[in-house]
Amino acid sequence: MYPDLERLYDDHAQSLFAFLLNFTRDEADTRDLLQEVFTKLARQPALLQHVREERAFLLRLARNAAVDLIRRRDTRDRNYGQFGAEQVALFSSAADPDTAAFRAELAQALAELPADQRAVVHLKLWEGFTFEQIATALEIPPNTAASRYRYGLDKLRDRLRPLYEEIK
Amino acid sequence: MNDDEFESHLRQQPLREVPPAWRRDILRECHQAADATHATAAAPRVAWAAVWLRFLTALRTPQSALPWAGLAAVWLVILALNHNQREESPAVLAQAAPVSPQIVLALREQNKMFAELLAVPPHEADRPKAGMPRPRSECHPLFLTV
Numbered sequence: 001m002y003p004d005l006e007r008l009y010d011d012h013a014q015s016l017f018a019f020l021l022n023f024t025r026d027e028a029d030t031r032d033l034l035q036e037v038f039t040k041l042a043r044q045p046a047l048l049q050h051v052r053e054e055r056a057f058l059l060r061l062a063r064n065a066a067v068d069l070i071r072r073r074d075t076r077d078r079n080y081g082q083f084g085a086e087q088v089a090l091f092s093s094a095a096d097p098d099t100a101a102f103r104a105e106l107a108q109a110l111a112e113l114p115a116d117q118r119a120v121v122h123l124k125l126w127e128g129f130t131f132e133q134i135a136t137a138l139e140i141p142p143n144t145a146a147s148r149y150r151y152g153l154d155k156l157r158d159r160l161r162p163l164y165e166e167i168k
Numbered sequence: 169m170n171d172d173e174f175e176s177h178l179r180q181q182p183l184r185e186v187p188p189a190w191r192r193d194i195l196r197e198c199h200q201a202a203d204a205t206h207a208t209a210a211a212p213r214v215a216w217a218a219v220w221l222r223f224l225t226a227l228r229t230p231q232s233a234l235p236w237a238g239l240a241a242v243w244l245v246i247l248a249l250n251h252n253q254r255e256e257s258p259a260v261l262a263q264a265a266p267v268s269p270q271i272v273l274a275l276r277e278q279n280k281m282f283a284e285l286l287a288v289p290p291h292e293a294d295r296p297k298a299g300m301p302r303p304r305s306e307c308h309p310l311f312l313t314v
Contacts, residue, residue, distance in 0.1 A: 005198050009191060017186035034186075035194050042202035092182040103181055125179050157174055164174065 003045045005038060012055055013038075015127060016062045018090075022122045023066050025088045025111060033065045040065075056129070056137040063119060063138060087111070098167045102160070109159040117152035124149050 016037060020030040037058060041047060051057045090110065091103040110118055119138060123129040129137065134145040226235040 005195055005202075009195060013186050013191070013194075017190075018183040021184065031190060034190065035197060038194055038198045039201045042198040043205045089184055092184055106178065106181060125175065126183055128179075153175065156178070160174075164177065 003041055003048055005042055008041060009038060012058050015055060016058060018126060019059055019122055020062055020066060021088060022090055022110060023063065023115060023119055027088065029069060033062060033069065036065050037061050053133065053136065056133050059123070059137040060139065102163055102167055105160060105163050109156050113152050113155060117148045120145050120148040121152040
């Protein structure tokens, strides 16, 4: 039996896209990984049979696919933490120059975080996941998720404080 | 700077949307992949079904003697194997048959003769000899008190 791929895409592609783009910082890689995730679902419909939280499960598939991609490119990108250091338009464009400047700075600050912290910060802030859900999605203990979030947020706050105070 | 305020300000930044053109391409490739997987899984079953269908169709055609000859050959092989197994069975049973009474008597005579030669009563032949070392568990240490 085929899974309802159209429904799955409409429900989750936006989240997967944003997560993968933030994780890989490369639009072409994001496209390939998104394709890989949905193709896997098409080939193995049983994967979703006993899944309670589709979003968390699909994010885990996406994250594992991204990590595999990093490993395949091990010769080029030696450091796992450096993956995603490139500039990419992560946020929607803004007409207001201050808002646009803040978004660009936020994207840069996120790029400077280690990939593990960036993933947790992304899921907490933009997916609204609890630490338990993040733990499920990233296959880490909830305490680790909480501490990574705290470290990541502290770095973002330090980095963005001047700009944030200015535009507030 | 309030922590909650900062976090909520970050949350309010809208992420870029997935390019709309990707949907059609990704789903098309997914359906192709699913069809290919399904076809690969079904191929051996289809092949077997085709072979059986061809065979059965050939049996129904009176002009073609080849399928009937093949079927007859298969039955001959099965009968030959069955016959060989039946022939082997009595031999195996004969090997497992009990020893005849004459042989038992001859063995008893031989045993008695050995006992006489060694001057040992036949019923004592199995008793352990005095000089033989006993198991350590049967040894009783001798204590000397001065």
